[in-house]
Amino acid sequence: MARWLPGARGRLAAAALELATERGYDQTTVADIAARAGVTERTYYRHFADKREAFFGGSDTLIEQLRQAIVQADAALPPVAAAAAGARAMAAQLTDVEHSRLRARVVASDDALRERELLKLASLSTAAAAALRERGTAALPAGLLGDAAVSAFARGIEQWLEEGGELTAHVDAAFAAIGAALGG
Amino acid sequence: MARWLPGARGRLAAAALELATERGYDQTTVADIAARAGVTERTYYRHFADKREAFFGGSDTLIEQLRQAIVQADAALPPVAAAAAGARAMAAQLTDVEHSRLRARVVASDDALRERELLKLASLSTAAAAALRERGTAALPAGLLGDAAVSAFARGIEQWLEEGGELTAHVDAAFAAIGAALGG
Incomplete structure (x- = not known):
């Protein structure tokens, strides 16, 4: 990962907001958020306890x-x-x-x-x-x-x-x- | 049901508090609450949307x-x-x-x-x-x-x-x- 990219946590939060804005919070899964941020679901759960927490980083x-x-x-x-x-x-x-x-x-x-x-x-x-x-x-x-x-x-x-x-x-x-x- | 008994709603709220105090909220089910209040689960859900609501009557x-x-x-x-x-x-x-x-x-x-x-x-x-x-x-x-x-x-x-x-x-x-x- 290039050094100038924001950390995984920041990218996950941004991806969660993008996806929820595009298609709705209900239609957004943790798997979608992780994929958009270019990380695994496991990485998501290292940073956030559940789907909601990405909005409270x-x-x-x-x-x-x-x-x-x-x-x-x-x-x-x-x-x-x-x-x-x-x-x-x-x-x-x-x-x-x-x-x-x-x-x-x-x-x-x-x-x-x-x-x-x-x-x-x-x-x-x-x-x-x-x-x-x-x-x-x-x-x-x-x-x-x-x-x-x-x-x-x-x-x-x-x-x-x-x-x-x-x-x-x-x-x-x-x-x-x-x-x-x-x-x- | 004798007229002097409180209504089902009040009895359900009282039963929920009794049971949660005796055995813990986690160990209390809607079925337990209904049984203690002497009504059916269906009656419970006519009065309260979920288990939590019995505490906010x-x-x-x-x-x-x-x-x-x-x-x-x-x-x-x-x-x-x-x-x-x-x-x-x-x-x-x-x-x-x-x-x-x-x-x-x-x-x-x-x-x-x-x-x-x-x-x-x-x-x-x-x-x-x-x-x-x-x-x-x-x-x-x-x-x-x-x-x-x-x-x-x-x-x-x-x-x-x-x-x-x-x-x-x-x-x-x-x-x-x-x-x-x-x-x-």
């Missing part, structure tokens, strides 16, 4: 960026600022709006993919709350701020897919809008 | 209470107050903490039940946002407040299962705590 990176941003935020900052930094760090990972639009369409088309997406978002919320507790935030506000960070991330993505621009700006705006909306 | 009522509380809140109230009323109306449906503790333990024990729970919570958030939009709230704040109502409901339940008392008080406190935490 970036979620470990999201969690890691979220965690680092919260834990490494200036200790003098209030928890809300650390949570906002976490939401922004996740947003900075997503820059290709066209790719995200295709992916969102595929995920919305299938109940099992939607369930997996909700599970990933819940993991992000749990990770944010754990990172906030590491900074000394009590359990209840840590949980609520973790949920708020994920709410801002998810609603910011919806705005971004509709309007374009920079995702980080949409997520910052959504985070600020939670405070404004809660203020009545 | 109250979710339609939750959605309806949430929707009504938001739509019927005084038109002069700001959206945040309507969202808080929605969270409180859901909380008022749950009064048996021991039952909720058993149920939470079963749901936590199985990935498929956890996924279904997240799907139900996402439906509540979507319903809250739709009800807020009916009142004239714009899409982004409606989505964020819908998420906040569900966050307060879910975190309030966690506190309630730990500490007891009235769920409505825990959910009111959690909703207020979001505003306080967001304020820094």
Whole structure:
């Protein structure tokens, strides 16, 4: 394999999105995805636990960026600022709006993919709350701020897919809008 | 069947929780649940689409209470107050903490039940946002407040299962705590 080709994992994720967009998620098998990526099914399962996971390949990176941003935020900052930094760090990972639009369409088309997406978002919320507790935030506000960070991330993505621009700006705006909306 | 017996739906839900608590969710079949409730499997499937649904029998009522509380809140109230009323109306449906503790333990024990729970919570958030939009709230704040109502409901339940008392008080406190935490 030529060195300049992206790794098998990246090619598998791209192949899964291409095939699901072309013919539908239901009509796409792991064997199809592996063939399109030029690898064996066995290689597919070295990278992804099941067919759904090919659409969530970036979620470990999201969690890691979220965690680092919260834990490494200036200790003098209030928890809300650390949570906002976490939401922004996740947003900075997503820059290709066209790719995200295709992916969102595929995920919305299938109940099992939607369930997996909700599970990933819940993991992000749990990770944010754990990172906030590491900074000394009590359990209840840590949980609520973790949920708020994920709410801002998810609603910011919806705005971004509709309007374009920079995702980080949409997520910052959504985070600020939670405070404004809660203020009545 | 004697008139004073609860309906088949309620007995099936109770039987599912009993059996899953006694022997584990994995070791419980729909046939077992139907037998314990004194009905046929066919009757089970008239009430619930699959084995998981027996643990989510109250979710339609939750959605309806949430929707009504938001739509019927005084038109002069700001959206945040309507969202808080929605969270409180859901909380008022749950009064048996021991039952909720058993149920939470079963749901936590199985990935498929956890996924279904997240799907139900996402439906509540979507319903809250739709009800807020009916009142004239714009899409982004409606989505964020819908998420906040569900966050307060879910975190309030966690506190309630730990500490007891009235769920409505825990959910009111959690909703207020979001505003306080967001304020820094």
